[in-house]
Amino acid sequence: MSSEVQLKRTPLWASHRALGARLVDFGGWDMPVQYDGILAEHVAVRSDCGIFDISHMGELRVTGPQAAAFLNGLLTNDITKLAVGQGQYTLMCNERGGTVDDLYAYRVSEQAYLLVINASRIDADIAHIRRQSEIQDLKSQIEDVSDTTGAIALQGPRSAAVMEKLAPGVAARVARNRIVKLMLAGAEMFVARTGYTGEDGFELLMPSGATPEIWTLLLREGAKPCGLGARDTLRTEMCYPLYGHELDEDTSPIEAGLSRYVALGKPAFTGKERLQRQKLSGTSKILAAFRMSGKSAPPRPHCRIVIAGAPAGEVTSGTQSPSLGVGIGMGYAPPDGARDGQMIEIEIRSKRFPARVVPKPIYRKP
């Protein structure tokens, strides 16, 4: 294995080893896929709380008097709606309306924004942003702080109580999609009320060096360490897209069903013309969610979607749903074949199993 490139390690790598995690190559990062088991970790997040190492994600600081104007021309959501301390889910498109990345944008001060981007997209995003900056001719400072930033997601119904122990008063102060800066264990960090699981929770962004101590404090409060396996089953139940699966440079947010994060009413932004046309005249494919009708092997990415007996698309994400006990997934299909309630088939290892198109999210809290 000596010919392989050394995998990148997050500040929590040693802790993952010590906790007996199963580590896998995730886009060049040596990341925990599970500790105890995906099912137990999934259940902990739905019923109690869990913590995820998300230090591999990228963070960009965009600052300056023209930062807001620049970002509004770069991103699909309306960034002018953000007051200081607020964040929003948004997307970044190319001229063809294809998705360069999906991300969270926070306004952390009057003229400073923090973008949390996908680990696998850091280089592509920066190249795209620099090019757009030249085209728009709006000068703002763009700083990649990914390498010096560690991040932990605390997720689950008990998250607020755990947060209260670490930083009294913060849970009450930080509403959904808000972000605050505070001192914790001697380090300055951002705490945002966001996540990727469909549960209440927080994402903590901090200097790399402070990450192991915060992780340990959270473990001490009984938060269950959770790996990328549970992160994937949790987000799939909620139908949250994963870049590289539901989104890529040839797929638009409109096709992905993310229209509400595309502010077509705002002034020009990259990809707008194409997205507007798609919104008006429809697209040839849409992202549908489905649930297997009975016992089946778990659907997987690239499984064929069969509608009325004919191949009609491909699964982008699929798994056994730990919450529902059946196979679930998402995939692209022609709009008229993928209406809610419609019966379809998923071809898994050359066998076809019945499934039903369902509204998103696939899982709703009881």
Place this chain on the structure above:
Amino acid sequence: MNIPTDLKYAETHEWARVGKAKDKDIVTVGVSDYAQEELTDIVYVDLPKLGDTVEVGADCAVVESVKAASDIYAPVSGKVVEINAAIVDNPALVNEDPYGKGWFFKIKMSDPAELDDLMSDSDYEEHLAEAEGEDEDEDEK
């Protein structure tokens, strides 16, 4: 790691239990404790059909965890004479009791000499130690 002494093991981590007396040509097959742990939470099992003829080393069953599908290989050749429907209904049995309730199927052997190619418990333990050792080497690089 639980490795019962009365079983034979394949390199691919299946175990084989040879029947007694009139069943001495019947072999019960399952996966080892090591295998169930490596496979992680099993959520789906596909078994061969009763009466299927299987060849030694051929894939004849599939187990699926949340993350991946893995083939199960026949440790000996013969005919499938019994399958364990309980693990189809409750795949977690394979994780909970790999040598007991989590068995997969029974084969009526066509060539009992093939048993000699399987490993004893001590050989299997050594086989696992070697596999683990290779993992450690990788970690250091």
